[in-house]
Amino acid sequence: MESTILRTENLNAFFGDAHVLKDVSIEIPKNTITAIMGPSGCGKSTFIRCINRMHELTENAYSTGKIYINDEDIFSYNATLLRRSVGMVFQRPNPFNTMNIFENVIAGYTLNRYKLSKSEKEQLVEESLRKAVLWDEVKDNLHKKGTFLSGGQQQRLCIARSIAMKPSILLLDEPTSALDPISTAKIEELLLALKSNYTIVIVTHNMQQAGRISDDTAFFYMGELTEWDKTKTIFTNPKKVQTQNYITGRFG
Amino acid sequence: MLQQVHSNANIRSLNFREAAFRKTLSLSAILLIVLLISIFLTLLVSSLPSIQAIGLKFLYQKVWDPVANEFGALPFLAGTLMTSALAILISTPFALAIGLFLGEYYPRGWISGLIKNAVELLAGIPSVILGFWGIFTIVPIVRAIEMRVGAVPSGVGILAASIILAIMITPFSASLIRLVISMVPLHLKEAAYALGATRFEVVRFVIIPYIRSGMSAGILLALGRALGETMAVTMLIGNTQIIPKSIFDTGNTMASVIANEFTEATGKIYFSALIETGLVLFVVTTIINIIGVRIIKRFES
Amino acid sequence: MKKYFTFRDARNLIFKFLIILLTILSVIPLLAILAYIFKQGISVINWNFLTSLPKPVGEVGGGILNAIVGSLMIISVAALIAIPIGVTTGVYFAEQSRTRIYNLAHLAVDVLQGIPSIVIGIIIYIWVVKPFGTFTSLSGSIALAIMMLPSIIKSTEETLKMVPSSFKEAALSLGVPYYKTMISVIIPAGLSGILNGIILGIARVAGETAPLLFTAFGNPFLNTNILKPTASLPLVIFNYATSPYEDWHNLAWGASFILVVIILFLNILTKLAEKRWKVQF
Numbered sequence: 001m002e003s004t005i006l007r008t009e010n011l012n013a014f015f016g017d018a019h020v021l022k023d024v025s026i027e028i029p030k031n032t033i034t035a036i037m038g039p040s041g042c043g044k045s046t047f048i049r050c051i052n053r054m055h056e057l058t059e060n061a062y063s064t065g066k067i068y069i070n071d072e073d074i075f076s077y078n079a080t081l082l083r084r085s086v087g088m089v090f091q092r093p094n095p096f097n098t099m100n101i102f103e104n105v106i107a108g109y110t111l112n113r114y115k116l117s118k119s120e121k122e123q124l125v126e127e128s129l130r131k132a133v134l135w136d137e138v139k140d141n142l143h144k145k146g147t148f149l150s151g152g153q154q155q156r157l158c159i160a161r162s163i164a165m166k167p168s169i170l171l172l173d174e175p176t177s178a179l180d181p182i183s184t185a186k187i188e189e190l191l192l193a194l195k196s197n198y199t200i201v202i203v204t205h206n207m208q209q210a211g212r213i214s215d216d217t218a219f220f221y222m223g224e225l226t227e228w229d230k231t232k233t234i235f236t237n238p239k240k241v242q243t244q245n246y247i248t249g250r251f252g
Numbered sequence: 253m254l255q256q257v258h259s260n261a262n263i264r265s266l267n268f269r270e271a272a273f274r275k276t277l278s279l280s281a282i283l284l285i286v287l288l289i290s291i292f293l294t295l296l297v298s299s300l301p302s303i304q305a306i307g308l309k310f311l312y313q314k315v316w317d318p319v320a321n322e323f324g325a326l327p328f329l330a331g332t333l334m335t336s337a338l339a340i341l342i343s344t345p346f347a348l349a350i351g352l353f354l355g356e357y358y359p360r361g362w363i364s365g366l367i368k369n370a371v372e373l374l375a376g377i378p379s380v381i382l383g384f385w386g387i388f389t390i391v392p393i394v395r396a397i398e399m400r401v402g403a404v405p406s407g408v409g410i411l412a413a414s415i416i417l418a419i420m421i422t423p424f425s426a427s428l429i430r431l432v433i434s435m436v437p438l439h440l441k442e443a444a445y446a447l448g449a450t451r452f453e454v455v456r457f458v459i460i461p462y463i464r465s466g467m468s469a470g471i472l473l474a475l476g477r478a479l480g481e482t483m484a485v486t487m488l489i490g491n492t493q494i495i496p497k498s499i500f501d502t503g504n505t506m507a508s509v510i511a512n513e514f515t516e517a518t519g520k521i522y523f524s525a526l527i528e529t530g531l532v533l534f535v536v537t538t539i540i541n542i543i544g545v546r547i548i549k550r551f552e553s
Numbered sequence: 554m555k556k557y558f559t560f561r562d563a564r565n566l567i568f569k570f571l572i573i574l575l576t577i578l579s580v581i582p583l584l585a586i587l588a589y590i591f592k593q594g595i596s597v598i599n600w601n602f603l604t605s606l607p608k609p610v611g612e613v614g615g616g617i618l619n620a621i622v623g624s625l626m627i628i629s630v631a632a633l634i635a636i637p638i639g640v641t642t643g644v645y646f647a648e649q650s651r652t653r654i655y656n657l658a659h660l661a662v663d664v665l666q667g668i669p670s671i672v673i674g675i676i677i678y679i680w681v682v683k684p685f686g687t688f689t690s691l692s693g694s695i696a697l698a699i700m701m702l703p704s705i706i707k708s709t710e711e712t713l714k715m716v717p718s719s720f721k722e723a724a725l726s727l728g729v730p731y732y733k734t735m736i737s738v739i740i741p742a743g744l745s746g747i748l749n750g751i752i753l754g755i756a757r758v759a760g761e762t763a764p765l766l767f768t769a770f771g772n773p774f775l776n777t778n779i780l781k782p783t784a785s786l787p788l789v790i791f792n793y794a795t796s797p798y799e800d801w802h803n804l805a806w807g808a809s810f811i812l813v814v815i816i817l818f819l820n821i822l823t824k825l826a827e828k829r830w831k832v833q834f
Binding site: 530 | 569589649
């Protein structure tokens, strides 16, 4: 069994009185891609937002239960500092519009006042952009604002910005749902390449995408972790009725 | 994990800065509330000598004679009321016309931009310059009218002040009216047009009824503005302490009497009486403004 | 079916004509005022006018240097006071949820905006001039600062509410603390709009006379000390305009011309800035 990097025990999440995650216990192995799937409103976005403690930023939102990253209880850790070790990429690309491409990639460092020398910065920017498969397309325009980039390129910029922080876990919330098929394919490719250095948890609506890139799949239904297994197994031999129905398209 | 040592000191300073930021934000909001309350209290406390000495007579006594130590504010309460009411009367048709022009008839295009900019420009002209202009243009006109009518041809007076006041508040109420007109739902108007109504009929039977509350708020807020206007009125009202009996009389408003006499107010009661005038002005305009804003807020939702 | 021009159609046309007529009539005062100011003022403006001090009645020449410098001084200090408080309060309104204090403070801003400027003058006289024992430029600045606050607060609040929340989320997910997110990401993103509100506020108070009548008070001499009484453009206009001397009336027209040009310039600036800002998102 590969080592577990992320583990939740009886995770429950609430928005005020609304109970949106119920007793979720899961173990994510290191250097894998885990797909989080389920119909709308099942709690999958809430789940990954609990992992980097973004969930509690919403008013009246809170969670109970335990989450461990590398066996450290993340709730005993300062939340702001935790988020520097867990990266998140959102559904709509959101590069900072007051910064150029170069500054965007290292935004996590400059905003958090980490001192880097000029050569360290340049090295980090190139390394991150290469990993995000964006370097060749922007290397001559690093000091321009990213407004000329396409949606797919902007999203890869956001990925570069997240992995520049060298997180151990990368969380992605439907990162390709707003993109065209070609950009989607590019991002799926780069996620597969990133797997060797990062652990990836990706929320997706797209079953084919889960089938293409994920090692494991967790299926959520109405706030509960209904089923969680190797992707191949989930798709060919699901054990629960709800999973079966979702896969065969009974509901979306 | 990121190769940084997050010492406890780091975390403490982080938490401190977060808390300090939030506290500063709350503090500025509280400062605003305190400012407002202080303004009211200062006016109240400084009016006390006058309130104690004169009491309620202040509001209905007809004579304001600092030399004889008599302080009745009725002359300028009357003056304020007359000028503001007349100004509202004069300006409302024009404000409504502009509101309809920009909100209904020509909401887009170069004409719209031109008129909109012209109205905003008018709103930006300082009160003192309008008063100055009024001395040389409005006053002669009023004087001519007075000579025709057989009144004392002073030129300055209630009428002149009301006219300049009307010019000053028209842009304000026009933009408010335009705002509420633009909020009339399209489907209501289209339903009327589909039944064969003319534009005038849509205005009369759909738009005007719909914006009634918004319009009254607009007039209320314009009234609030008019009550507090100082400079242009001071320059055109004649500055006499009589109760004006007609629009051709000279007079004073609460704001103009303060502007004229404040720096020369010797004597504790005199000084306090002027401040009491300011207190009345403050209370009345504040109440009007709060009501007006409430109506607008309710209209928007 | 033949189409007749009915009474209703006639009424419709007459009404439209009436609306257009009244609108044009409303614009006429503006044109008249601008034309008058231009005609009277342009003949007075020359280098001497802008750089010399007023002369006693009867003597030729004289200028409004004291007023120009005074206005600059009073307004810059007012901006220095109003901007930090205004922007901070605007951030509060944009970020905070509706609590008791929020609602009260919001009400306070609305009330503050409606207070007659002469009343503000009275207040600052009592709070600042009396304790200091003298009229001061500083007291004038404080009065103008209070009048600038609602404009700055409102535009900061509106601007920041329009900044997409995705920027905040992105920054927070990178482990940027909340306070740094606001200061280094959100406020810079809304800077154009905030600046707009500041310029608007300045344009509004540049022409205010009433709050300065018993605070800055005026000064026939050049003054750069904020603890002394100071001249300003609106004040000299008022004093010269209400005087019986034609020489001084001419000075007032020149000063009016300058003041209107400055306010016009500031308003055009905000229009241009508004266009640039609206494109960003």
